Amino acid sequence: MTTVRAAVYALLRSRGVTTVFGNPGSTELPFLQDFPDDFRYVLGLQEAVVVGMADGFAQATGTTALVNLHTAPGVGNAMGAVLNAAANHTPMVVTAGQQVRAMMTMEALLTNVDATTLPRPAVKWAYEPPRPEDVPAALARAFHIAETAPRGPVFLSLPMDDFDVELDEAGAAAARQAARRRVSDATAAAGPAVEALARRLDEAVNPVLVTGGSVDAEGAWDAAVALAERRGLPVWASPVEGRVGFPEDHPLYRGVLPAALAPLAKTLEGHDLVLVAGAPVFRYYPYVAGPVLPAGAELVLLTSDPGEAARAPVGDALVAGLRPTLERLTELVAKADGPPAGGLRRPAERPAEAVTEPMSAVAALAAVASAAPPDTLWVNESPSNLQVFRDLVRVGRPNSFLTTTGGGLGFGLAAAVGAQLGRPERPVVAVVGDGSAQYAITALWTAAAYRAPVTFVVPANQEYAILKWFGRFENTPGVPGLDLPGLDLCALARGYGVTAHRATGPDDLAALVAASTAAADGPVLIEAPITTVPPSL
Known part of the structure; x- marks a missing residue:
């Protein structure tokens, strides 16, 4: 029996x-x-x-x-x-x-x-x-x-x-x-709807594509690239996305949209048609009053999530599988005569910095970016440094970046261990703030016990820096509980059986990251004391 x-x-x-x-x-x-x-x-x-x-x-x-x-x-x-x-x-x-x-x-x-x-x-x-x-x-x-x-x-x-x-x-x-039994739902949008969208793209004077994390999750990365290249669409990343939906080293890529109403609409000024693929319209935080779209712009959302389609505040929506719909759309649109105005948005040139202790967040993350292998699978949970990270680490291949769209801390350390256990052939580098790390610190034990060769880089500023920024933005002075003195990440890591180092500067940090990602004999935590760089909208 x-x-x-x-x-x-x-x-x-x-x-x-x-x-x-x-x-x-x-x-x-x-x-x-x-x-x-x-x-x-x-x-x-x-x-x-x-x-x-x-x-x-x-x-x-x-x-x-x-x-x-x-x-x-x-x-x-x-x-x-x-x-x-x-x-x-x-x-x-x-x-x-x-x-x-x-x-x-x-x-x-x-x-x-x-x-x-x-x-x-x-x-x-x-x-x-x-x-x-x-x-x-x-x-x-x-x-x-x-x-x-x-x-x-x-x-x-x-x-x-x-x-x-x-x-x-x-x-x-x-x-x-x-x-x-198996159930499949990877179906394209209805033919007439896709044909109508293709006509709108062809007739638009200055259309733009906004991609979200679902493009990556649904295997539609290549389809999004093909559509953008055929129609000559500039591409922005939707704000606060857990994955990257378009190669950030591509000439058509423009950057990450700001996560607030007024600045997002201002960024899209001049576009008469906004095609959003695989993202909500839009994920905002904080509140900065303004329109969803600039004047004269229309929007179409392509999503596999009926809830995202229903709650979008503007525009039309197609609910269907992203990859087959984008592939069909690419077949239907007319080929652009040339590339759109503008080009790859690169980080502003930064003046050379003197080596200080602690180092700046920019210097630290530039060192990490320069030392990690090209096929790195990145995990990020350093909220106050995410903007700098996205400027310096240009993800150029699918399935290579994870963060959380939920807003709750505790994702980074744990997700990095799980990602490495699932994809042991790829180097995994997790950039996790010293405050964020405490929410899932016991993940270090699992990494050590299962010999998962994750490189944990902890930009340590001894505070909840993102909350201090929000405090200034929201004009809420005198909030307690935003400082984190006395944390010794290296001691915590060693207590869980993880090899740990404290980087003394950018060169040392780069050398430690290079050595850790080249090895495959277990996890390494690198604490990098940094100064705080407040994010901006």
Whole structure:
């Protein structure tokens, strides 16, 4: 006879999901019993770190990650990271143990009393199967929902006594059928709609393309490049995106749009048609009053997310798969006579700086950018330095940059570990602020335990610099809790088993990054004391 446990592992194998990210508790032990040799269990020491690692893994590999948490307390600990995963459109199946069915009604210890409510609204779907026999079908459904647009995390609550239940012949057959099913939604927009958009692009005097992270996530990078080149479209990156949707070293690339109403509209002045692909219209923070678009401009949004289409404040929208729609659009538009005015926006020339202690953020990140290999997969969670980073690190290939669009800290360290476990053939460099690092510091233990050769660079300014900038912008003086004196990142890293260095200057930092990314014998943390460079709009 086939048990529920055996059917679950067979279903996971059928989907190629053989890595489980987790932090086990007593309610998860029955699922993990006799853990199969062909599966890998990645242990995180805190549940938010577990979800963050799975987030990085799923995004780096383009697959759906499987997470196993501990009933209600574990889900509660993980919720900040689940919110980030939802904002990132990360396909993820989050499971959590549940008390045995015989004691759920009496709310025995570790009963998740309202299991399907707890993770909402961060998840697309939350479910607790009514019978043990329904677990395989529920798990299959969870994968289908996580992987269809808009992609994102889903949640299953699984009573701990379900896994030893034996399926009868009909139940086993149903489990096999569930494992075989696949759902695909990569369809192009309707022909007439794409043809109408092509005509609008051809008729526009000065159209512009704005790309978002979903272009990268949906494998539409080459399609976006082909459209921009054929029509001669200047390209801006949508603000606050977790991935890069267009090569930043391309002659048509102009930069990242500001994340505020008035300056964004001003940046797009002179364009009569704005085509946004794979991003919301638009993701703003902070509030600077102004129009969404400059006068005389129209907008069309291409997205696979119906919610993004519905809530866009202006313009028309096509809801469809990005790659097939962009490919068809490229076939239909007329070829441009020549390149658009302007050219690749390069960082302003900066005067040579004297080497100081601490070094400037510009000097530190320039050193990191110069020393990292061309095929680096970058992870960034240094909010006050992100603008400088995007100026200095020009991502020129797909699937090479991850940050979070959710706004919650704790993504960087964990996601970098998950990304490296998913893409071990690529060097992974994580630039994470000293404040941000504390939210997921236990990820360093996982990096050391699994010998993940991540290079963690910590620009340390001993403060929440981004909050100080917002304080000045919002005119809120006298806010407490914005300084972080006394953190010793190297000591913390060594305590978790990670090799650590403190860079003494840009040359030393570059040498340390070059050496770390060339090696493959485990993680290295490099603390780089810096001064603060406030961002600007």
